[in-house]
Amino acid sequence: MNFERIKEKLNILADAAKYDVSCASSGSTRANKNKGLGNSTGMGICHSYTEDGRCVSLLKILLTNHCIYDCAYCVTRRSNDVKRAAFKIQEVVDLTINFYRRNYIEGLFLSSGIFKNPEYTMERLVAVAKKLREEENFNGYIHLKSIPGASDELMYEAGLYADRLSVNIEVPTISGLKLLAPDKKHEDFTKPMLKVKNEIARYRNERKIIRSTPKYAPAGQSTQMIVGASGETDKDIIYSATFYYKKYQMKRVYYSGYVPVLQDSRLPAVGTQVPMLRENRLYQTDWLLRFYGFAVNEILNDAHPNLEVDIDPKLSWALRNLHLFPVDVNKADKHMLARIPGVGMNSVNKILQARKIRKLNWDHLKRIGLALNRAKFFVVCDSRRWEHRDLDAEKIKGMILQTSTGKFRNQYSKQLTLFN
Structure with missing residues (x-):
């Protein structure tokens, strides 16, 4: 193994993964069996978040930052001049096991740019999780980023090996998606979400009858929205999040402030970063809706389309x-x-x-x-x-x-x- 090359890949692909904040691992119970490696308890894995949003208790990387798409907001977009790299499947498996044995991590968060096509990319993500589970007997936490456009068959297989699946909706509105990611379709995101939701429901029903039914995405699914890239109000963002919670039974919706790293006329000017406080207010609102009995129109409506910055x-x-x-x-x-x-x-x-x-x-x-x-x-x-x-x-x-x-x-x- 070329350790210098692996280290270089790790630097590139770990840095590229930092913009994805949807890596919470609470809610999974995968017990350690047959003297295997790792353990994901019912309390979830403790996290330590760096200032740029990375969860340092998981090995958080992209399989590759090559991408066939040219989404305006994405640092790995096809037209962006960045250094590219790609891991082999076995390299990710080896890194995960070696880092775990050194007590650096407690699990894996694996996402990817799209190379060749969504189906090929998703196959490789699933292959990593399958090797970890079946060949390395790894029982730690695995979060796989589902690739929009992947087949139902691959989504089903992914849920058998991963604790949590997520499809990032990226832009909160359909109009914003058309503007900033014209290569993508809204249904490419919602189709895998629906598949995961239905499979989780089927698993729970079958488990009531057959206790040995294989687990399917026991920590559920999540998604992430980019805040501040396409001019949506806080009302637009929260109404969209509420829809995904109800329609697809999301465990979490994450809000990620847009980081202006590219010059594009469709985007905010470079240097005008979304305030962290706006993210914080969105999370507070999300919490009120989920746990405090508030209705979304009580907090945000046409008269109050944006959250106040100075008060919660x-x-x-x-x-x-x-x-x-x-x-x-x-x-x-x-x-x-x-x-x-x-x-x-x-x-x-x-x-x-x-x-x-x-x-x-x-x-x-x-x-x-x-x-x-x-x-x-x-x-x-x-x-x-x-x-x-x-x-x-x-x-x-x-x-x-x-x-x-x-x-x-x-x-x-x-x-x-x-x-x-």
């Missing part, structure tokens, strides 16, 4: 709906408690349990863990301290921001003193 989406919703507040924490139901700014679902459950014993006051709420710098404007309890009356939305927002800014300054001052 739950606080933004509350300030627009002050007629629903203050909420009495000793009487409100779970649904309404979850809508109070500064109150997480763990705190909601603690409130429901604690108020069975006695009425709660501010000291109790503080000990439960409420972020009182926000929550105090929206709740009442068995105490009158801190209650605010006759404050409009702008005043409340200003007071919260002032408190948050002061808190940040204090933390920064402490860190600076410690450093000095």
